[in-house]
Amino acid sequence: EIVLTQSPATLSLSPGERATLSCRASQSVSSYLAWYQQKPGQAPRLLIYDASNRATGIPARFSGSGSGTDFTLTISSLEPEDFAVYYCQQRSNWPTWTFGQGTKVEIK
């Protein structure tokens, strides 16, 4: 099983600041990695697919990068609605999927 490790567990930032979230895979997942945003009481929402492509309707302040085992989600300037938990997920070893343990972006 491919294990995804996200860091940090919690990121405390102010609105307007830049957020950088990391996801590391236990083995190469090529570019088959997605990022999801989850707000309290809501289902996750797909933000980024295939490491660097924004899903439909996702603002340009969200960007993804990386390949192989190291990936980054960057939020260029945090808006109030961006404070949430973010998960990475791989689909490299279809048809099984794994998620990271999440990074919480909280208001400082």
Add this chain to the structure above:
Amino acid sequence: QVTLRESGPALVKPTQTLTLTCTFSGFSLNTSGMCVSWIRQPPGKALEWLALIDWDDDKNYNTSLKTRLTISKDTSKNQVVLTMTNMDPVDTATYYCARISSSGYYYFDYWGQGTLVTVSS
């Protein structure tokens, strides 16, 4: 408009079997490349993929839960059913169904709102 909705019991007793239904609209599970999956999330914890069924009726399961899970579909009703046997308090979680499709690049592009299942005697 794609929607998914989970339904099932909110409370089950230990050792019982859980049956959850995902009712969807806006797409067909007869369409090549279309899949529906179940994912769960214990309170305050991370997401865990459970099972998937595809347009061709192929089924795949989380290896650690495989012996307890069964996924099936009824395309005439636009429903996917998940059963999980021998429920335990550690299975307390919000259970989501989600779509995977070629148009979503084979990621979970649409999700239901989730249903909280509590396992307690």
